[in-house]
Each structure stands twice: as structure tokens, then as C-alpha cells.
Amino acid sequence: MMAPPLIQPDARFLFARLSHLIALGFGAGLSRRAPGTVGTLWGWALFLVIDALFQPTDWAWAALIGAGLLAGWWASVATVRRCGVADPGYIVIDEIVAFWLVLWLAMPMGLLGQAVAFGLFRFFDAAKPGPVAWADQAFKGPGWKGAWGVMFDDLVAAFCTLLVIALWRFLW
Numbered sequence: 001m002m003a004p005p006l007i008q009p010d011a012r013f014l015f016a017r018l019s020h021l022i023a024l025g026f027g028a029g030l031s032r033r034a035p036g037t038v039g040t041l042w043g044w045a046l047f048l049v050i051d052a053l054f055q056p057t058d059w060a061w062a063a064l065i066g067a068g069l070l071a072g073w074w075a076s077v078a079t080v081r082r083c084g085v086a087d088p089g090y091i092v093i094d095e096i097v098a099f100w101l102v103l104w105l106a107m108p109m110g111l112l113g114q115a116v117a118f119g120l121f122r123f124f125d126a127a128k129p130g131p132v133a134w135a136d137q138a139f140k141g142p143g144w145k146g147a148w149g150v151m152f153d154d155l156v157a158a159f160c161t162l163l164v165i166a167l168w169r170f171l172w
Contacts, residue, residue: 007083009090019078022071022093029090037122039092043099044118051107061104068097069151076150086140087150095125098154102161109165120164124157132157 007013014024028042029035050056056064072093079091099121106117124132135156139149 007085007088009083017078017082019075020082022075023079023091025092025096028096029092035089035092036095036125039095040099040118040122040125042092043096044103044114046096047100047103058104061100065097065100065104068093068100069155072097073148073151076148080150087136091150094151094154097151098125098158101155101158105162106165113165117161117165120161121157124160125154128153128157129160132160 009020009024009030011027011030014020014027014030024030025039025042028039031038050064054060075093076091080086080088099118102117102121103114106113109117128136132153136149136153139152
């Protein structure tokens with residue numbers, strides 16, 4: 001059986017299904033250059049807006065991030081099945097939700113700390129050193145397993161980012 005051709009998403013693809021809209025970060029994944037970075041920036045902006053408008057408690061953020069992970073996993077499964085590519089760069093919900101986790105825990109550090117967290121997260125997500133590379137390879141493939149891998153390597157990148165921030169705060 002031949003794999004479907006690589007889909008180059010556009011506005012029509014984005015709005016064809018709710019799963020595409022979520023997986024592509026409501027359009028951030030349509031960026032022709034660095035969609036993961038654009039998705040992370042969009043996630044940062046969305047986090048700041050949600051925090052300013054609703055001032056969610058830690059429990060509310062935990063619930064929102066958990067719901068985002070589940071919705072992102074579902075949307076990634078559906079989108080990966082449609083496009084036939086294990087982890088296309090235009091799926092950015094993984095960056096959005098994983099960076100929300102970083103921001104939620106790094107929020108007390110202020111805007112400068114968030115900017116440092118952004119740089120660290122993008123480094124770990126793009127360069128995929130050590131555990132991030134393992135997470136990226138461990139769950140490759142079609143179906144739910146591959147879609148979980150889309151989300152999982154970004155969670156590991158978030159963990160690595162938080163670990164570096166924690167070590168930095170402990171040592172200085």
C-alpha cells in the first residue's frame with residue numbers, strides 16, 4: 001500500500017476538520033518558516049492572555065494543560081492519519097501545550113525568565129539532545145503511538161528546560 005503524498009497544509013486543510021485546527025495551533029503551524037518556533041510563540045502569547053484575563057489558579061492551569069495534552073493527542077492522531085507523516089512540522093499543538101507547562105512553572109521568574117525559558121525550550125525541541133532524541137524516536141510510527149510521540153518529545157523538552165532552570169536557580 002502506497003503512503004499518501006505529503007500534505008502541504010493551507011487554510012483549506014486547517015479549517016477542514018477541528019482536529020486540524022487544534023493540531024496546527026489555530027494556524028500557527030501554517031508558517032512556512034520555523035512553524036515550531038511560531039507555535040511556541042503563539043503558545044506563549046495565549047498563555048499570557050489566559051493568565052491576564054482569567055487569572056487561573058494552579059489547579060486550573062493543571063487542568064487546562066491536562067486537557068490540552070488530551071486534545072493535542074487526539075488532534076495529532078487524526079491529523080497524522082490524514083497526512084500520512086509520523087511527525088509533520090506543521091503540527092504545533094505539542095509545542096504550545098509543552099511550553100504552557102514550562103511557563104506555568106517558570107511564571108514567577110517574570111518576562112526575562114520566560115524569554116530564557118523560551119530559548120531553552122526551543123533549543124531542546126529543535127536540537128533534540130539526549131533524552132529528547134530518545135523520546136522522539138521511541139514513539140515513531142502510525143496511529144496513536146506515533147501521535148503520542150508527537151506530544152511526548154516536547155514534554156521531555158519541557159522537562160529538560162525546567163531542569164536547567166531549576167539547576168540555575170539552585171546554583172545562583
